[in-house]
Amino acid sequence: MAEYPVRATLAGVLLFVIGMAIAGSTLITEWRDRERREGWAAASGTVVDTLPGPDGGSPRPVVSFETPEGERIRFTSLTRSTWRAPKMGDAVPVIYPIGFPQEARIDPRSIRWTRVAIALAAALVLMLLGGYVAWYAQRRDARLRSAVE
Numbered sequence: 001m002a003e004y005p006v007r008a009t010l011a012g013v014l015l016f017v018i019g020m021a022i023a024g025s026t027l028i029t030e031w032r033d034r035e036r037r038e039g040w041a042a043a044s045g046t047v048v049d050t051l052p053g054p055d056g057g058s059p060r061p062v063v064s065f066e067t068p069e070g071e072r073i074r075f076t077s078l079t080r081s082t083w084r085a086p087k088m089g090d091a092v093p094v095i096y097p098i099g100f101p102q103e104a105r106i107d108p109r110s111i112r113w114t115r116v117a118i119a120l121a122a123a124l125v126l127m128l129l130g131g132y133v134a135w136y137a138q139r140r141d142a143r144l145r146s147a148v149e
Contacts, residue, residue, distance in 0.1 A: 012134025019126030026119040033112070037095065042107065043067065045094040047086045051076060061086045063106060065094045073101045 045065035053059050064074045073096075086092050086106075096104035 008137030009134045012130045012132070012137060015130030015133060016127050019123040019130060022126065023120055023123035026116055026123065030116050039098055040095045041098050043094045045092050047088050047090045047092060048074070050088060058085045061092070061106070063092055063094060065104065067101045071101060073104055075104050077106045
């Protein structure tokens with residue numbers, strides 16, 4: 001690193017910028033996702049049955065819930081919405097567009113927040129590592145210059 005302090009400094013700055021880009025894109029994606037869910041209603045549903053998953057995968061829950069108007073809705077979750085497969089009788093959070101309860105789905109809140117937390121943690125690690133590499137390269141270069149003089 002002593003022979004190429006500018007390259008090491010630039011590498012540190014690049015790591016920092018990549019970390020900032022990851023953090024920024026994560027926050028923008030979460031903000032857009034929240035905007036999309038703004039006109040959605042939340043309800044508490046109950047898993048009433050399970051169907052076998054495609055190709056023998058994890059079972060798909062059949063969820064039943066009631067709208068504030070008293071309409072009883074039943075749907076089958078097509079995508080993974082939680083870390084573990086819900087069992088019959090489990091309560092699950094449900095979201096649906098206001099006025100369209102037949103388009104309901106299980107709220108993937110835990111997966112969403114875990115994804116955001118992991119991305120922000122990775123961004124922070126890259127930013128800290130980049131800052132340290134740039135700082136160390138500059139410090140070492142200054143020490144070597146003073147030793148030569």
